[in-house]
Amino acid sequence: MAVIETIGLTKIYNETIVPVKALHEVDLSFDQGEFTSIVGPSGSGKTTLLNMLGGLDKPSSGQILINRKDITTLKERQLTNFRLQHIGFVFQSYNLIPVLTAIENVSFIMLLQKHSRKKIDQRAREILEQVGLGDRLNARPSQLSGGQQQRVAVARALASRPDFVLADEPTANLDTQSAFNLLDIMEKLNREENITLIFSTHDQRVIERARRVITLVDGAVAGDEKRQQ
Amino acid sequence: MKLLITLAWRNLWRNKRRTLITASSVFFAVILALIAESMIKGSHEAMINNMVKLSTGYIQLQDSLYEDEPSVDHAFMFDNSVKQIMQQNSHIAYIVPRFESYMLAATDQATRPVMLRGVDFEAENLLNATSHKLIAGSLLDKTDQSVLLAEGLAQRLKMQVGDSIILVGQGFRGMSAAGIFPVKGIVKISLPRLNDRLIYMPLAATQQLFGAEERLTALLITPQDLTQTDKLAQELRAKFDPKWFKVLSWKQMMPSLLQSLKLDRASGMLIIYMLYLVVGFGILGTVLTMMLERQREFGILLSVGMKRGQLALITFVETVFISLIGVAAGLIGGLPILVYMHHHPIRFGKEMEAMFEAYGMEAVMPFALDTEVFSSQAIVVLLITLIIGLYPVLKVFRMNILKAARN
Ligand SMILES: Nc1ncnc2c1ncn2[C@@H]1O[C@H](COP(=O)(O)OP(=O)(O)OP(=O)(O)O)[C@@H](O)[C@H]1O
Ligand SMILES: [Mg+2]
Numbered sequence: 001m002a003v004i005e006t007i008g009l010t011k012i013y014n015e016t017i018v019p020v021k022a023l024h025e026v027d028l029s030f031d032q033g034e035f036t037s038i039v040g041p042s043g044s045g046k047t048t049l050l051n052m053l054g055g056l057d058k059p060s061s062g063q064i065l066i067n068r069k070d071i072t073t074l075k076e077r078q079l080t081n082f083r084l085q086h087i088g089f090v091f092q093s094y095n096l097i098p099v100l101t102a103i104e105n106v107s108f109i110m111l112l113q114k115h116s117r118k119k120i121d122q123r124a125r126e127i128l129e130q131v132g133l134g135d136r137l138n139a140r141p142s143q144l145s146g147g148q149q150q151r152v153a154v155a156r157a158l159a160s161r162p163d164f165v166l167a168d169e170p171t172a173n174l175d176t177q178s179a180f181n182l183l184d185i186m187e188k189l190n191r192e193e194n195i196t197l198i199f200s201t202h203d204q205r206v207i208e209r210a211r212r213v214i215t216l217v218d219g220a221v222a223g224d225e226k227r228q229q
Numbered sequence: 230m231k232l233l234i235t236l237a238w239r240n241l242w243r244n245k246r247r248t249l250i251t252a253s254s255v256f257f258a259v260i261l262a263l264i265a266e267s268m269i270k271g272s273h274e275a276m277i278n279n280m281v282k283l284s285t286g287y288i289q290l291q292d293s294l295y296e297d298e299p300s301v302d303h304a305f306m307f308d309n310s311v312k313q314i315m316q317q318n319s320h321i322a323y324i325v326p327r328f329e330s331y332m333l334a335a336t337d338q339a340t341r342p343v344m345l346r347g348v349d350f351e352a353e354n355l356l357n358a359t360s361h362k363l364i365a366g367s368l369l370d371k372t373d374q375s376v377l378l379a380e381g382l383a384q385r386l387k388m389q390v391g392d393s394i395i396l397v398g399q400g401f402r403g404m405s406a407a408g409i410f411p412v413k414g415i416v417k418i419s420l421p422r423l424n425d426r427l428i429y430m431p432l433a434a435t436q437q438l439f440g441a442e443e444r445l446t447a448l449l450i451t452p453q454d455l456t457q458t459d460k461l462a463q464e465l466r467a468k469f470d471p472k473w474f475k476v477l478s479w480k481q482m483m484p485s486l487l488q489s490l491k492l493d494r495a496s497g498m499l500i501i502y503m504l505y506l507v508v509g510f511g512i513l514g515t516v517l518t519m520m521l522e523r524q525r526e527f528g529i530l531l532s533v534g535m536k537r538g539q540l541a542l543i544t545f546v547e548t549v550f551i552s553l554i555g556v557a558a559g560l561i562g563g564l565p566i567l568v569y570m571h572h573h574p575i576r577f578g579k580e581m582e583a584m585f586e587a588y589g590m591e592a593v594m595p596f597a598l599d600t601e602v603f604s605s606q607a608i609v610v611l612l613i614t615l616i617i618g619l620y621p622v623l624k625v626f627r628m629n630i631l632k633a634a635r636n
Contacts, residue, residue, distance in 0.1 A: 056630055056634075081534065083532065097530070112533075
């Protein structure tokens, strides 16, 4: 069953002098547990697509169905709550709240979701363990390397077991070793927790690891390739 | 909630130096404002006390008609029923009976209008012992049939101790009041207006002169707690039949003094408020930079599902925290300073001393020490903070999530 489905998704940026058509009639569907990479040249619309899927921006036309529910009709308050309950986010960098420790950063979203303290603590430890940071629970982001910070961010996004996780160029600021390391972790969590994961990237080495690769060119889907590994 | 407070608190210490600088600007402003306010209040209290003691007293009991027509015909009987009410009220420190009237004073060479004040010196000294200084002759006994002249008046009439003065006036209910009295002493009165016209006479002799035995033109009442003057006046008012009596507080009797104090206070407060304005902008500056620096963080927080209201609360609490730290430190730091200044007020130099003494005041800058000084400063600063705190709140509600996160 499709977790996410887009129908005729179009986004035109009107703020500029010449309107920019960033997405054009995109029809995509993502199944539960998929591990998908969105690729394409710079300016092809990857970030725009992820923002739409994450309910961070509204499309100009088209629908986004998440578990069959059209999120484009939601009001801001509902959308905020929808993001909190159903979507995990990993950004390119500086994902973490600098004044919170690793475990607090991971617990943060579950606290907003109002889970019980005990459950939150247990889950935060477990997932930090899984991303290999079981010994850095109380480190502040500034005390962690870029790769470690991204691992905490991935842990945070997955901790509350969202319907899917969106990651916009999560490895862009990492060296090769850290990038592979992060990919390994994302892949492992995707497999073990069966959480749908969609990430965008430029990086050819990273693309290799995805099980499905969607290529965008000028805001339209130019390729959609599923691989068996 | 706990999470939000934790975030706000930790954010404050993210840039320790900036927070401390901002908080200390509040701290210094609070201390300066405390000192200024305490000085204004202290000097006003001193002025009030001085004026009140020499002229009207804090509260007066009068005949109901006396205020509109201050004639001896409207002197009231100071009988047991009045005395009893006074004795029964535990908020009264002491009472000072007076019989006062304008008269004409004559000597061989001149005549002048004077103010004759019949007093009970024992009681009068409780109220204003320091305000009349004997400079020649001696003070009056209760039973004396003689007078004390104010220094300025004695000069104008060119009289000395041992001379006699003729006093002529209207007595009680059509009687005439006239007599010749030896001058027993000369006193310097520290209120220039009175120093030029006042004559003291023992109360009994005065009542006799006017044919108004047992009567008073005014009974001055001093409260135990001066800050409760209005309340005591209210209390006493309820005890007397308004058909016969009026109870007035000094504010009612000297509205112009009250007015000028208010004006003076307003100009003093203006300075204090300017001080706060500067501090307000200081806090605002800090808040603005904090907001700018954290655009991206805010964007991420809102992206992952924090409500705008929650984020706004964090920023608001941060602003309030900064100023609370400053206010608390300022109040704690200001307390010992004010306590010290209250007990060791600033002394003015020799030149100033003469001026102050002309008004019967000590040549010092008195500092008031009461809770109101502290609470009013705290309230003002907190109000300013709350207003400034609204700025980030508005910002958060208007913030574009994507733009913020892209920063
Ligand atoms: N806020 C905006 N206003 C106007 N145009 C925009 C805005 N955001 C993106 N665009 C334009 O939309 C198009 C798609 O941009 P998008 O950021 O989605 O590309 P991308 O594939 O993520 O690129 P990159 O690989 O460089 O991150 C580009 O032409 C871009 O200039
Ligand atoms: Mg992009």
